Amino acid sequence: LPLHEKFSYVHPRLNIPIFSIGLLGTGTFLILLFALSSAASSIIYSLSVVAGAITFITPIFFRIFAGDRWIPGPFNLGRWSIPVHSFALVSQLYIIVMECFPPYRKWTTSTMNYNFAVTTVAVLISCVLYLTVGRKNFTGLNMEALDLWRSQHGRHHDE
Secondary structure, three states, X not given: OOOHHHHOOOOOOOOOOHHHHXXXXXXXXXXXXXXXXXXXXXXXXXXXXXHHHHHHHHHHHHHHHOHHHOOXXXXXXXXXXXXXXXXXXXXXXXXXXXXXXXXXXXXXXXXXXXXXXXXXXXXXXXXXXXXXXXXHHOOOOOHHHHHHHHHHOOOOOOO
């Protein structure tokens, strides 16, 4: 994001990113204003389902396709992990597709669910922001802090 220094600031006493929370609250309020319209409310509500499903799919996708780079956490399903995650990925993709369809069989421009277009635009904006701003500023995970956390919690990178 532009002004990433401001949004990454964590208040020392409260230990929260106050400017990020303010941006999130303001953005949520502005999006929910659209929900006051009966035509837009179904799009907003199904958009939250799609956003949640995309949020769930991201780590599931990495779990399936990361191979040896994936380090299991304290709870994992062992040999059942890949089949369970594959089923979860397929079911979440199904939910996303179904949420992007219009709610009525015979739809018009006023009853069309524009969720697919809104989601696509949001993903494209995110990609453009990453390519223009994020790639220069994103340093990746702090591996020293992650290794320290793992050592304190009994988890090691080699497990």
